[in-house]
Amino acid sequence: MLNARWMRRLGIILAFTMLVGLLAACGGNGDSSSNSNNTNAPSGGTSDGKKDATAPQSDEALQGEFTLWSWEPEHPTALAEFNKKYPNIKMKVVNVAAGDILTKLQTTVASGGELPDVIRIERDPKVKIFDMDIFENLEAEPYMADPTLLFDFDHETFSKDGHLIAIPDDMSISGIAYIKDLTSKYWGTDNPEELEAMFPDWDTLLEKGKEVVQESGGEVKLFPGLGDVYTIIRGQRKESFFDGDKLNTEVLQGIITSLVKFRDSGTVDKLDQWTPAWNASFGGSNYIFAMSPIWMPQYVIGPNDKADARWGLMVPPAGGYIKGGSSHAIPKEAKNKELAWKWIEFSSLTQEGANALKEDGVFTHYKRAYDDPTFSNWTWPNFGTQDIGEKFFVDIAAVTTDVSENVNDVVLGDAMNIVIQTLAKDKSFGVEQAMDRVKKEIKAKEPKIIIE
Numbered sequence: 321m322l323n324a325r326w327m328r329r330l331g332i333i334l335a336f337t338m339l340v341g342l343l344a345a346c347g348g349n350g351d352s353s354s355n356s357n358n359t360n361a362p363s364g365g366t367s368d369g370k371k372d373a374t375a376p377q378s379d380e381a382l383q384g385e386f387t388l389w390s391w392e393p394e395h396p397t398a399l400a401e402f403n404k405k406y407p408n409i410k411m412k413v414v415n416v417a418a419g420d421i422l423t424k425l426q427t428t429v430a431s432g433g434e435l436p437d438v439i440r441i442e443r444d445p446k447v448k449i450f451d452m453d454i455f456e457n458l459e460a461e462p463y464m465a466d467p468t469l470l471f472d473f474d475h476e477t478f479s480k481d482g483h484l485i486a487i488p489d490d491m492s493i494s495g496i497a498y499i500k501d502l503t504s505k506y507w508g509t510d511n512p513e514e515l516e517a518m519f520p521d522w523d524t525l526l527e528k529g530k531e532v533v534q535e536s537g538g539e540v541k542l543f544p545g546l547g548d549v550y551t552i553i554r555g556q557r558k559e560s561f562f563d564g565d566k567l568n569t570e571v572l573q574g575i576i577t578s579l580v581k582f583r584d585s586g587t588v589d590k591l592d593q594w595t596p597a598w599n600a601s602f603g604g605s606n607y608i609f610a611m612s613p614i615w616m617p618q619y620v621i622g623p624n625d626k627a628d629a630r631w632g633l634m635v636p637p638a639g640g641y642i643k644g645g646s647s648h649a650i651p652k653e654a655k656n657k658e659l660a661w662k663w664i665e666f667s668s669l670t671q672e673g674a675n676a677l678k679e680d681g682v683f684t685h686y687k688r689a690y691d692d693p694t695f696s697n698w699t700w701p702n703f704g705t706q707d708i709g710e711k712f713f714v715d716i717a718a719v720t721t722d723v724s725e726n727v728n729d730v731v732l733g734d735a736m737n738i739v740i741q742t743l744a745k746d747k748s749f750g751v752e753q754a755m756d757r758v759k760k761e762i763k764a765k766e767p768k769i770i771i772e
Contacts, residue, residue, distance in 0.1 A: 386436075539606060
């Protein structure tokens with residue numbers, strides 16, 4: 321009897337267990353929301369059976385098209401490699417001139433129009449665009465961008481409120497180029513390291529420059545114009561021009577004092593940047609030095625000087641600087657954020673992307689790529705056999721910093737363009753007059769700026 325009773329109880333228990341199992345199966349994952357450790361939930365789904373747009377999907381499962389505003393075609397090799405990894409993601413490029421990006425953004429936002437999924441942003445209008453506060457925090461979910469993958473000097477440059485809102489695309493680290501025949505003639509060497517040791521600071525270079533001007537009868541000078549000098553020393557400054565709306569007059573006056581010193585030394589000519597005469601100067605032998613961002617050999621020196629091996633590259637006195645470059649950002653109102661991010665992440669934050677960009681003639685900001693010394697190897701015909709990649713990414717990068725800017729820097733930039741042209745034309749225009757002119761121009765355009 322005892323055994324019979326236990327057998328009946330066991331049958332009841334088994335039947336109850338089967339019933340619970342059937343009910344659970346019918347209910348699907350209805351209780352999964354109460355268990356954060358449930359590993360059986362399907363990928364890309366939620367507890368109510370709906371698709372979760374933020375859940376990670378496999379590379380091939382991601383599909384759709386994202387829209388990019390840019391003034392140039394995206395890097396073809398990098399895009400081809402991206403499409404191998406993500407075969408079902410397509411990119412639609414809407415051509416917008418670099419100088420028109422800001423205006424198009426402003427009018428689109430004001431009219432309630434549709435923004436793209438990703439925007440290429442040039443450095444010059446960047447501060448105004450960032451100030452619109454329309455971009456995603458790329459360090460937050462679902463992006464989780466790691467700032468340590470970029471160079472230290474990138475962090476402040478592409479951040480707002482302490483976090484990245486754009487990822488830099490093309491490298492813009494900068495040195496100075498020189499004509500080797502001229503340095504050999506006047507200083508006895510065309511070796512970059514020897515020249516760097518010879519000119520540890522600008523004052524030393526200026527004194528040597530005066531000797532060159534005298535010896536050449538004024539035919540040879542250091543730089544073609546004050547704009548070039550300003551580009552370099554402005555980029556080398558260690559502090560921002562503005563603390564909020566307050567102008568750091570001490571930093572600005574230091575820069576203007578240096579410009580006046582260069583002007584008065586007679587070692588700098590009067591050519592305006594980006595004019596036909598300035599472009600043509602790279603094919604001549606009247607100026608020893610030229611500013612040289614990493615894009616300069618390919619896009620400026622090369623097209624204007626057809627001779628091979630005439631140029632060398634060196635670390636400037638006082639260190640490297642940043643000039644130009646662009647970045648990608650994702651608007652908060654974008655419809656295809658995940659697809660856009662996959663392109664940014666692949667092209668700018670992976671070794672695969674770095675290798676592909678290099679084939680397209682672009683060097684990445686992905687810092688780990690440079691752990692391999694061969695990655696930075698780069699020669700250019702105008703520079704002969706010199707490994708200018710090593711000079712840029714090892715020697716110059718080691719002494720390069722960058723500082724944060726805000727919208728007031730754009731106002732100051734317009735004022736400084738006027739001052740630089742006046743300095744070049746009028747030798748009686750000194751530091752005091754230049755500072756007064758800058759203050760006047762700033763106040764006329766932006767009265768809120770505080771000047772003490």
